[in-house]
Amino acid sequence: MKIFKFGGASVKDAQGVKNVVNVLQTVGYEDTLIVISAMGKTTNALEVVIKNYFDKSNELQASIQEIVKYHNEILLELFPNENHPIFKKVTSFFEELKGFLGRNKSPDYNYVYDQLVSFGELISTTIVSAYLNTVSIENMWLDVREMIKTDANYRDAKVNWEQTQQNIKQNVQKTKLHITQGFLGSDPNNFTTTLGREGSDYTAAIFAYCLNAESVTIWKDVPGVLNADPRYFENAQLLHNISYREAIELAFYGASVIHPKTLQPLQRKEIPLYVKSFINPTDNGTAVAKGTGIEPNIPCFIVKKNQVLISLSSLDFSFIVENNISEIFKLLHDCKMKVDVIQNSAISFSVCVDNKFNNLEKLLSALRSKFKVTHYENVSLYTIRHFTGLAIETLKKDKEILLEQRAEKTIQLVVK
Structure with missing residues (x-):
């Protein structure tokens, strides 16, 4: 089988959904499974809903209505007949979302987050699946939560590979076109989990691994993997070929085109990954496969914004040694800080972290009880x-x- 993944930018409006049809008709869709993200910026919009819910904001209903309106506009353009069953299906998803908000008793932000953001993918795949059927591209809609089983670590769930592989082998018919959701899974109690932000690429890799797929193709609004993000750097160039090892290095440092977890399962079975343009689907794009280095061999620039630099020194000028460092890392782990750079000397220790779970104050408070602490927020x-x-x-x-x-081969700079 081939695995295709279409991100939010590729289905951000009705024209985007129609272009997915164009891509499939151009490159073929036999024996293919398609993973689709939420439409456009829907995940961001759902995060606003979650914030309003916890803030008990009077803007909660309006923020939900914005998402309803956005999807209805896409539906009306794709399905001129308002009696098409897709309208009821999408309405039922929004009713389910509101019902969850009405009955939820859990104060756990991460749990609520996963239950709510999942509606973005469920709705987008339902719309795309229905539209493909109307243009005679027959397909089966799969609920990925019944396929990918995880632990209950909401917002960054870990895959139960054995159970997931069994589910996928039993439920995916290799000769049919399937449409499923990226980013999602479910825990042992069948509550929805997510695999980490931008986790749809990872979903594609999970299916590829479990199905021994021929290849994975990620369809983007760029020509492939570039040596720099064109939003921040001028004259970005296309990388034609990248080895798994090099791609894992780039992903680890924060290159946004390929999700860090995506590459490991593909490398284990040597399944090639292609990153191609949904605007020009016949172009070669970038191939990530077994090999050496990158081609062309040019500097690759990566930037991560909104980081936090924390510098520690001992209160009594004693050395910062193994037991101190182990304690620091336990605190970083407990506060769910993603560590991007570490630097230490005899009496100092610096770390650049991503505060994506908003636990910075908790971490700083714990560190100040044992070290002299300085920190800089919003660094790059x-x-x-x-x-x-x-x-x-x-x-x-x-x-x-x-x-x-x-x-x-690598230099890292933390700058204000």
């Missing part, structure tokens, strides 16, 4: 793979460097 972390002197010089220009770390 720049990484250059395969750096050159010119690349470093260009990046440093007009920036205040707070921390610099250099290895054989």
Whole structure:
């Protein structure tokens, strides 16, 4: 089988959904499973709903209605006959969402988050599946929550591979076209979980691994994997070929095109990954497969915004050694901080982290009881793979460097 993944940008409006049909008709869709994200910025909009719910905001209903209106506009353009059953299906999802908000008693933000954001993918796949059927592309809609089983670590759930593989093998008919949701799974009690933000690529890799797929293709609004994000860097260039190892390095440092967890299952079975343009589907794009390095061999620039740099020093000028470092890492783990850079000397320790779970104050409070602490919020972390002197010089220009770390092929700079 082939696995295709279409992200939110590819189905952000009715024209996008029609273009998915164009891509499928151009490249073929026999023996294919398609993973689809929420439409456009729906996940962001659902996060606003969740915030309003917890804040007991009088804007809650309005924020839900915005999402209803957005999807209704897409529906009306795709299905001129308002008696089409898709309208009732989508309405029932929104009724289910409101029903959950009305009866939920759990104060656990992460649990509520996963139950609510999942509606984005459930609705988008239902719409795309129905539209494909109307243009004679017959397909089966799969509820991914019945396929991918996870633990109950909401918002960053870990896959139960054995059970997931069994479910997928039993329920996916290899000769049919299937449509399913990215990003989602379910825990042992059948509550919805999510695999981490941007986890739809990972979903595609999970299915590929379990089905021994021929390939995975991620369809994007860019020509493939670029050596830099064109939103932040000028003259970004297309990388034609990347080895698994190099792609894992780039993903680890924060390259946004490929999700960090996506590559491991593909590498284990040597399943090639293609990143292609849904605007020009016949272009080659980027191939990620077994091989050496990258082609062309040029510097790759990665930036992560809104990071936090924390610098610790001992209160009594004693060394920061193994037992201190182990304690620091336990606190970072307990506060769910993603560590991006570490630097330490005899009496100091610096770490650049991603505060995605908003636990910074809790962490700082714990650290201050044992160390002298300084921290900088809203810093940017720049990484250059395969750096050159010119690349470093260009990046440093007009920036205040707070921390610099250099290895054989990689340099990282934390800047204000």
